[in-house]
Amino acid sequence: AISLLKIPPSCVDSSTGATPSEEMNGTGNLMDFLDEPFPDVGTYEDFHTIDWLREKSRDTDRHRKITTKSKESYWELIKSLLDAWSGWVVMLLIGMLTGTLAGVIDLAVDWMTDLKEGVCLSALYYSREQCCWTSNETTFDDRDKCPQWQKWAELMTGHSEGAGAYVLNYFLYVLWALLFSFLAVSLVRVFAPYACGSGIPEIKTILSGFIIRGYLGKWTLLIKTVTLVLAVSSGLSLGKEGPLVHVACCCGNLFCSLFSKYSKNEGKRREVLSAAAAAGVSVAFGAPIGGVLFSLEEVSYYFPLKTLWRSFFAALVAAFTLRAINPFGNSRLVLFYVEYHTPWYMAELVPFILLGVFGGLWGALFIRGNIAWCRRRKTTLLGKYPVLEVIVITGITAVLAFPNPYTRRSTSELISELFNDCGALESSQLCDYVNNPNMSRPVDDIPDRPAGPGVYSALWQLALALIFKIVITIFTFGMKIPSGLFIPSMAVGAIAGRIVGIAVEQMAYHHHDWIIFKNWCRPGADCVTPGLYAMVGAAACLGGVTRMTVSLVVIMFELTGGLEYIVPLMAAAVTSKWVADAFGKEGIYESHIQLNGYPYLDVRDEFTHRTLATDVMRPRRSEPPLAVLTQDSTTVEDVETLIKDTDYNGFPVVVSRESERLIGFVQRRELTVAIKTARQKQDGVVSSSVVYFTEDNPQVAEACDPQPLKLRRILNLSPFTVTDHTPMETVVDIFRKLGLRQCLVTRSGRLLGIITKKDVLRHMAQMMNQDPESIMFN
Secondary structure, eight states: OGGGSOOOGGGSOTTTOOOHHHHHHSSOOGGGGGGSOOTTTTOOOTTOBOOHHHHHHHHHHHHHHHHHHTTTOHHHHHHHHHHHHHHHHHHHHHHHHHHHHHHHHHHHHHHHHHHTTEEESSOTTOOHHHHHHSOSSOOSTTTTOOTTEEEHHHHHHSOOSSHHHHHHHHHHHHHHHHHHHHHHHHHHHHHOGGGOBOSHHHHHHHHTTBOOTTTTSHHHHHHHHHHHHHHHHTTOSOBSHHHHHHHHHHHHHHHHTTOHHHHTOHHHHHHHHHHHHHHHHHHHHTOHHHHHHHIIIIIOSOOOHHHHHHHHHHHHHHHHHHHHHOTTSSSOSSTTOOOOOSOOOGGGHHHHHHHHHHHHHHHHHHHHHHHHHHHHHHHSGGGGOHHHHHHHHHHHHHHHHTTSHHHHSOHHHHHHHHHOOOOTTOOSGGGOBOOOTTOOOOTTOOOOOOBOHHHHHHHHHHHHHHHHHHHHHHHHTTSSSBOBSHHHHHHHHHHHHHHHHHHHHHHHHHTTTSHHHHTTOOTTSOOOOHHHHHHHHHHHHHHHHHOOOHHHHHHHHHHHTOGGGHHHHHHHHHHHHHHHHHHOSOOHHHHHHHHHTOOOOOTTOOOOOOOBHHHHOBSOTTSOOOOOEESSSEEHHHHHHHHHHOOOSEEEEESOTTTOBEEEEEEHHHHHHHHHHHHHHSTTOOTTOEEEOOSSOOOOSSTTSOOOEEOGGGOBSSOOEEETTSBHHHHHHHHHHHTOSEEEEEETTEEEEEEEHHHHHHHHHHHTTSOGGGOOOO
């Protein structure tokens, strides 16, 4: 027995009088210091993938401890109830903050967009609409004009008409746009580089288990909120809906840090972020149910039933909060809410499906064009001058947008006008029809009428606006400012849809005796609603770009509040997806994930190749043998050398190098932290100390041998393993469904190699004739 060994005087610690054997077997118990958890074990490095199975297991252990303790005292029972309710509290806080931020963004964008054209003299912080609401001198015919609201030329020179006034207004419009975009790109570049872009590709990657530190941080939240207002107000062809999902997820991450249940478990944190994404879409479109479905269909990787309920609650609270703020003053959650009163007819399915085809073609064109431009930005000098790029694109956009009234206004206002049905009170150019003086019908049921000169003029302007939006959006999305894609895509579709709608309406009016119109469109009836075509076109183009289907239809249905238009929306959404899929399976977000090289294993991808685990595992025949640790013969120095010489994320532990029988797997980070902590807290641990991963306490051969280091606690004793003859189809499925970081390859219990998520992604890229080196991260 160790305790009976004779200890030479030189081996006694003069400061404590304790011998090494006493420290091992007595009160010191230093060898098992890892039996208590310590900081940093269980956390992950930046740009690494989490281990879903381990996170799930840790949460189960935590829950079991809380349940056991809750039976011991009332205080522990109260703590367990608080723990159970913490999820709902987090959802309440996320919903309230997201709704508040969305309301503030809407109000600020409204004011700053109008600031490019003029200013309210009665109150500088009023937008044009708010300014004219408060005026007693506004007439019905000139509802957008009032003495309190003055354009810049009128304010500066006293003249509101004429070439000089037009040129001055034009110049100041461009100047304000350049100022807003310059401020936006400068703030992003200096304070929060992660605040640029849409954010949805990165959110998808993070929710699949990838770590991007700082992407959901406080600075990113603050800068994204401010710069989103500036970017949208600058008049660039971008929207705020995608970035609002990023903002909501930043709110979710912020509140996760208040509760250890979420801050210390990356798997649980991702459940909260899934619900936050739903809240983001809820306030972006005023569509709580659509938000939940968007999170489920488009962004989430792991979506248990509990997350579904909490997403619903977060989306509900966010929508309530936004409704309380009422940013648009119309008791609606979005600017382009609309109600139709005319039913649709079966013959109209033909133009609806044609709009679906247009949406699919636009989606495929946009994705190819935008990815080619973004790739060029990455590989040429263009990427080194992001501020200059933003300034140039803003200048071109503002110069071309001002002359056309449909591109000058904000895109949300444009969509709102295109969606609107032409009632008796509409003053828009699109509603300049020739009225029948003998007409005496209710306001909501105006019959189809011949188009007047204003409609034809509007059609030309809309056709030019369509070409402009199609081209400029390709170059705008992906710049170093917050930029959403939902609104520009919807605008393209809404313009195309409104043009088609007016064409069908005029055909029905002038040729009502044609066989396709005879059965359902009698003279003097209100047959065709051009606004409905705009809505269907918007859904088709958005579906073509993002490949959303169910959530898209529900969002559009919630926007209109009309159940009877679900079939046209479904027909357009499905058609656009089929057409776009014919040109490429990836939507815009998946394409940007691939472009950035993120390790995202898409659940929707199919793997049909007949390869085996042995074809993919490392090491290959030409590579050095696998770096492993032994259970009881590796020294601290050996471990530190292995960590220093390699960049692997973890190491298999075997019985011995000869047998290579697998014991478990240990993570690189945990090994590093454990040795560092042991050197600080445990006396006698030196470079020649032997590291043990065994269950039994190690025996010390001689009393003066260095103190051994037992690291059993950080060893994963149940790593996921497959045999070398497992089909890769099965391996890919396992990685997808279990969210693995790596799996070990064995034959009869003997370790052969390892397959990481990166290896799987590279193999899939290789099988699809793509560059496997494009997968950049671990």
